[in-house]
Amino acid sequence: MTTKQVRATCPHDCPDTCALLITVEDGVATEVKGDPDHPTTAGVLCTKVARYAERTYHPERLLHPMRRVGKKGEGKFERISWDEAIDTIAKRLGEIAARAPQAVLPYSYCGTMGLVQGESMSARFFNQLGASQLDRTICAMAGATGYRYTIGASIGTDLEQFQDSKLIIIWGGNPIASNLHFWTRAQEAKRRGARLIAIDPYRSLTAEKCHQHIALLPGTDAALALGMMHVLIAEDLVDADYIARHTLGFDQLKQRAAEWPPERAAETCGISVDEVINLAREYGQAAHRGEPVAIRVNYGVQRVRGGGMSVRTIACLPALVGAWRHAAGGIQLSTSGSFPANRTALQRPDLQKQPSRTINMTTIGDDLLKGTSPEFGPKIEAVIVYNANPLAIAPDSDRVMRGFLREDLFTVVLEHFQTDSADYADILLPATTQLEHVDAHLAYGHLYMMANNAAIAPMGEAKPNTEIFRLLAARMGYDDPCFLQSDDELAAQAFDKSHPRAIHFDWEALKQRGWQKLNMPDAPFADGGFATPSGKCEFYSASMLADGHDPLPTYTPPYESAASNPELASRYPLAMISPPARNFLNSTFVNVKSLRGAEGEPHLDIHPADGAHRGILDGDMVRIFNDRGSFVAKARVTSKARAGLVVGLSVWWKKLASDGKNANEVTGQRLTDMGRGPTFYDTLVQVEKATAVQP
Numbered sequence: 001m002t003t004k005q006v007r008a009t010c011p012h013d014c015p016d017t018c019a020l021l022i023t024v025e026d027g028v029a030t031e032v033k034g035d036p037d038h039p040t041t042a043g044v045l046c047t048k049v050a051r052y053a054e055r056t057y058h059p060e061r062l063l064h065p066m067r068r069v070g071k072k073g074e075g076k077f078e079r080i081s082w083d084e085a086i087d088t089i090a091k092r093l094g095e096i097a098a099r100a101p102q103a104v105l106p107y108s109y110c111g112t113m114g115l116v117q118g119e120s121m122s123a124r125f126f127n128q129l130g131a132s133q134l135d136r137t138i139c140a141m142a143g144a145t146g147y148r149y150t151i152g153a154s155i156g157t158d159l160e161q162f163q164d165s166k167l168i169i170i171w172g173g174n175p176i177a178s179n180l181h182f183w184t185r186a187q188e189a190k191r192r193g194a195r196l197i198a199i200d201p202y203r204s205l206t207a208e209k210c211h212q213h214i215a216l217l218p219g220t221d222a223a224l225a226l227g228m229m230h231v232l233i234a235e236d237l238v239d240a241d242y243i244a245r246h247t248l249g250f251d252q253l254k255q256r257a258a259e260w261p262p263e264r265a266a267e268t269c270g271i272s273v274d275e276v277i278n279l280a281r282e283y284g285q286a287a288h289r290g291e292p293v294a295i296r297v298n299y300g301v302q303r304v305r306g307g308g309m310s311v312r313t314i315a316c317l318p319a320l321v322g323a324w325r326h327a328a329g330g331i332q333l334s335t336s337g338s339f340p341a342n343r344t345a346l347q348r349p350d351l352q353k354q355p356s357r358t359i360n361m362t363t364i365g366d367d368l369l370k371g372t373s374p375e376f377g378p379k380i381e382a383v384i385v386y387n388a389n390p391l392a393i394a395p396d397s398d399r400v401m402r403g404f405l406r407e408d409l410f411t412v413v414l415e416h417f418q419t420d421s422a423d424y425a426d427i428l429l430p431a432t433t434q435l436e437h438v439d440a441h442l443a444y445g446h447l448y449m450m451a452n453n454a455a456i457a458p459m460g461e462a463k464p465n466t467e468i469f470r471l472l473a474a475r476m477g478y479d480d481p482c483f484l485q486s487d488d489e490l491a492a493q494a495f496d497k498s499h500p501r502a503i504h505f506d507w508e509a510l511k512q513r514g515w516q517k518l519n520m521p522d523a524p525f526a527d528g529g530f531a532t533p534s535g536k537c538e539f540y541s542a543s544m545l546a547d548g549h550d551p552l553p554t555y556t557p558p559y560e561s562a563a564s565n566p567e568l569a570s571r572y573p574l575a576m577i578s579p580p581a582r583n584f585l586n587s588t589f590v591n592v593k594s595l596r597g598a599e600g601e602p603h604l605d606i607h608p609a610d611g612a613h614r615g616i617l618d619g620d621m622v623r624i625f626n627d628r629g630s631f632v633a634k635a636r637v638t639s640k641a642r643a644g645l646v647v648g649l650s651v652w653w654k655k656l657a658s659d660g661k662n663a664n665e666v667t668g669q670r671l672t673d674m675g676r677g678p679t680f681y682d683t684l685v686q687v688e689k690a691t692a693v694q695p
């Protein structure tokens with residue numbers, strides 16, 4: 001028997017981007033474990049990826065190209081050869097591209113976060129074809145935009161510093177489920193005497209384990225941050241020296257904060273005045289004592305109408321109290337902006353003959369249903385889906401489904417499994433998993449460049465995304481030499497070596513070692529140097545004004561809430577959020593039996609008062625509905641959901657739910673204030689006992 005250990009990287013859309021060690025015995029991956037030497041992974045994986053071999057060798061892996069034989073959405077296919085598959089796709093795309101190249105749309109997200117299997121060869125292909133560009137907004141754009149206005153880039157506190165913080169505010173995140181290796185650091189900080197405070201409408205696994213949990217109404221975070229600013233300024237808990245040297249617009253901010261006494265903030269957020277005052281005092285007083293105070297703000301905050309402004313407002317707090325002076329102080333939203341990824345080399349935008357329109361992935365439902373018009377341009381005639389599962393994850397699912405049902409739409413799906421989206425494919429192609437291909441990764445929760453070596457041969461006839469686009473490019477007659485580059489050659493271009501943070505990037509060395517930290521100072525803004533136009537932390541942002549926003553922090557109410565839309569709330573009185581379930585990764589892993597078993601079935605957490613009012617008992621099947629649609633789930637009557645809020649942990653495969661639906665039946669396509677992002681958690685619903693379930 002031959003045994004080897006291969007260095008790899010977790011490909012999933014998770015901030016932790018763990019370093020993996022794969023044990024391979026006679027060509028079979030027998031164990032997937034965390035690299036004990038990698039400082040942030042420290043030998044620990046989440047339960048999902050510890051099961052990566054189970055997913056890779058799953059009996060339902062797609063192993064051959066297939067062609068649809070049933071009706072759209074029915075999921076009936078027959079096996080075809082690669083030659084026939086590539087021929088069929090190239091012919092159809094070629095015919096469309098000759099008339100209206102923008103009628104072709106890629107639809108992809110972070111099924112893999114790899115720089116190579118993500119947007120490299122695929123982007124080159126679509127650029128050469130002249131396809132519509134996809135605005136990849138489905139996750140992080142609102143927050144990233146708000147953060148950028150304030151701090152300048154997605155750069156923040158280093159994960160490896162948090163254990164030295166004395167106060168950590170976990171704001172709109174559930175790291176036990178979704179950012180495990182941050183939680184490890186937070187717990188170490190707790191052991192060293194730090195206080196942990198969670199700000200979350202739901203008593204999540206994490207909120208339950210913090211010293212304090214502030215359960216505000218969804219979408220009201222900016223009001224809480226403004227209330228904190230009011231107290232910090234009124235009680236002189238600010239860092240005047242840091243403000244004078246490294247911030248812009250304090251006087252205007254002071255006026256704005258004066259409009260937000262704690263009473264107003266408390267009322268807006270649905271919490272007590274003391275909660276506002278004490279939070280501000282704890283934060284400001286600790287900073288005043290010279291202790292590192294840190295905020296881990298996460299994406300829970302930004303999936304509402306005012307999500308961009310919320311993140312922007314929260315991101316002002318560290319500069320206000322001088323928290324950036326310490327390596328263990330400040331704020332982290334994402335570290336992705338620290339990486340000089342060389343997207344120009346990987347994606348070759350220069351291959352585009354002319355600028356193309358952009359389609360927002362968040363509104364795929366509406367966009368697939370649009371005809372040709374001067375404003376929209378040509379009707380979408382072909383969608384190539386890879387690294388994504390739009391039928392399950394995009395909002396307003398009924399419209400997404402109707403779009404993909406269009407008889408005249410040509411849909412190609414590259415997948416590991418027959419997902420909800422794969423059911424709508426005309427041609428379904430088997431893709432390799434992370435164990436079967438090469439990749440290079442950045443991270444959004446730490447500062448290491450990462451390498452993934454292929455551990456095993458491709459399963460069946462599966463091919464890497466890159467290879468599929470290489471074959472398509474060749475069949476379409478694209479002869480730029482860039483279409484011949486291997487995955488290794490692509491990976492070697494992943495980071496820009498001329499950038500000071502990555503001058504030591506060397507793909508051959510990275511492959512051997514697995515990971516390499518960026519050149520970054522421990523405390524990124526201790527001496528200012530923000531990436532904003534002014535080089536300061538911008539309390540006042542002229543860029544925001546130019547882009548049509550309030551240049552100062554402000555509160556933007558949700559589209560759908562009792563306070564902002566009483567008429568809608570009279571029909572649909574409950575706010576619904578659908579954050580990630582611990583054992584799934586978005587919709588990935590839902591089909592892995594052991595993990596689905598751990599989640600059980602789709603649940604809806606509802607407060608005892610709201611349950612009693614509706615005659616709903618724990619364990620009842622309930623129907624959750626609004627004007628957009630409905631789905632069923634099993635009620636868990638629990639005070640984890642604050643009164644007025646229901647929580648459906650997500651994202652379930654629709655076809656694995658009893659009614660063939662999931663939470664996105666009721667979410668809407670309206671966009672966030674910034675970044676054109678989705679408003680998944682800005683959703684009013686009504687809940688009733690389900691009578692009979694029609695599958």
Ligand SMILES: Nc1nc2c(c(=O)[nH]1)N[C@H]1C(S)=C(S)[C@@H](COP(=O)(O)OP(=O)(O)OC[C@H]3O[C@@H](n4cnc5c(=O)[nH]c(N)nc54)[C@H](O)[C@@H]3O)O[C@H]1N2
Pocket residue numbers: 013014015139171172173174175177178179199200201202204217218219220221298299300301302304577579580581582583584585586587650651681
């Ligand atoms: N296990 C697991 N891990 C994941 C994922 C997964 O699906 N499963 N998904 C990955 C991806 S793609 C992402 S983007 C990240 C997401 O990472 P996070 O944004 O940290 O997502 P969650 O961990 O669910 O934390 C969101 C929390 O925000 C709360 N919340 C909802 N609305 C509001 C609000 O208006 N204000 C505040 N303050 N809180 C609110 C929710 O109740 C939830 O507890 O996680 C990644 N990691």
Ligand SMILES: Nc1nc2c(c(=O)[nH]1)N[C@H]1C(S)=C(S)[C@@H](COP(=O)(O)OP(=O)(O)OC[C@H]3O[C@@H](n4cnc5c(=O)[nH]c(N)nc54)[C@H](O)[C@@H]3O)O[C@H]1N2
Pocket residue numbers: 013108109110111112117138139386387388389390392393394414415416417419431432433434465578579580585586587588650651663664667680
């Ligand atoms: N209701 C609700 N909806 C949500 C969210 C929510 O909190 N609530 N969260 C949103 C967020 S934050 C995000 S990021 C999106 C995520 O949405 P998606 O990015 O669509 O994520 P997944 O649903 O996990 O689908 C990824 C798919 O990519 C496939 N895949 C993985 N690796 C490869 C590969 O190498 N090649 C190919 N061809 N395929 C691969 C996987 O098998 C999987 O089916 O969902 C969003 N939707």
Ligand code: SF4
Pocket residue numbers: 010011012014015016017018045046047048049050180181585
């Ligand atoms: S999903 Fe996240 S925590 Fe789990 S192994 Fe991957 S990177 Fe690590």
Ligand SMILES: [Mo]
Pocket residue numbers: 013138139140
């Ligand atoms: Mo995400």
